[in-house]
Amino acid sequence: MSTAEQQNALMLASLLGVNEADASERLRRTVLLTAEQGWKSSWASEVGQLLGRTVEVRFEQGDAAPDLELMIGMIAPRTGAKCLFVNLGAAGAALSMDPLGRFTGEPHGLHAAAAACAVAAAAVHAVIDNAALPPVRLPMRLDYSQLGIPDGALNRPIDVGHALMAGAGAVAHSFLRAARHLDVQGELVIIDPKVVQGGILNRCMYLREEDVGGDKAVVLAERAQADFSDLRLRPYVTDFKSYVRGLGHPPVTVFVTVDSRHVRRSIQLEVPGRIVDASTTDVRGVVVHSNVLPTEQACLACIYRHVPEEHARERSIAEGLGVDLADVRHGLITADVARRIVRRHPALDPAAITGIAFDSLFRQLCAEQTLSTPEGRQVLAPFAFVSAWAGVLMVVEMLRSFAGTTKTNYWSVDPWNLPIARGRTLRPRHPECQFCSKPEYEPIIRELWAERVEA
């Protein structure tokens, strides 16, 4: 079993309360994709790429019966297997266990990408078929207007200027995969100090097997650049703070895709003019946030303020690896810390674990029992469709933020079902926020970004 498959198996084992071997067996179940000719057939291969990061996917019938046949468009099933029916058009998409009617028109690429996430979620649910999974409410109908994309925004170029992207992991990959459907212009600096670990192949859509060991930022920029003609991707293998200090001024726009609450807060403390953020919570949730300074509402450090569970998670990582809490808060394993970890785990090579994230190593080493605790589950990797939803919704939030029309700053979405527009909220400032509740930041924010609010 590859480390990527193992990540999926650990996640599923934790959800179902079964052992890793049993979870792996369920993930080897097969989905056969049967699609109408034409653009629905190309879209089916996109769905297959996403779904194939979690369960087995086939396009050819073969000898063995599939566990599920995914029917895309108006077409008859090829097998007697359980069927999930999908159809989509210019205004919406539908999923059902019963045959669906006709749809007209062809969706915009970003709408189709959103529909692909919903289809992958429902297909994973149907093929694994276990009551312990989060519920999927079928039939479902995705009305693209629920996404809240500003009128006309999909057909206009969007210039991000000189923007930064913090992190080059699963959400970063998904963000660029979704953004390729738009005419994005400008420059995006991708910042990540880490190297690619095998375990993230289950959810980083641009990665291939041979990328393991390469710099995450470099590999993502190289692989994704082909999808953008007017957006230049520039990788930097360093941490966010060092990059910003080198700039000499706070960044105007930052896309935040890192996976630590602590790092999110530290990014807000660099006082970026605009933040667009998306995160995943194991397989259960996707959260999107944006802010433009100055704001009277929540900032990124309000949304991801320090909470007791975060402490418990850091402590279980520190105890498991045999290091101090302060080391874990640093985020990355240094050469010195690597030597200490090897004392507890002699099978590890200190050079191989230097420069990787504590979470990644913890995930690799931890037994099922550790990961099935609430603290352990927080470090489990989501399935690919969860990260993909985060990427699509982050692109939507970018469009809303740049259009200047968004009256909300927070959206929590259930990745097994559909985004609901009325779920968007305006979160207030948190009185104990380490950024916006500190009066010393007030004049700095005004001086840096005051003109923007009047513009």
Ligand SMILES: [Zn+2]
């Ligand atoms: Zn705040």
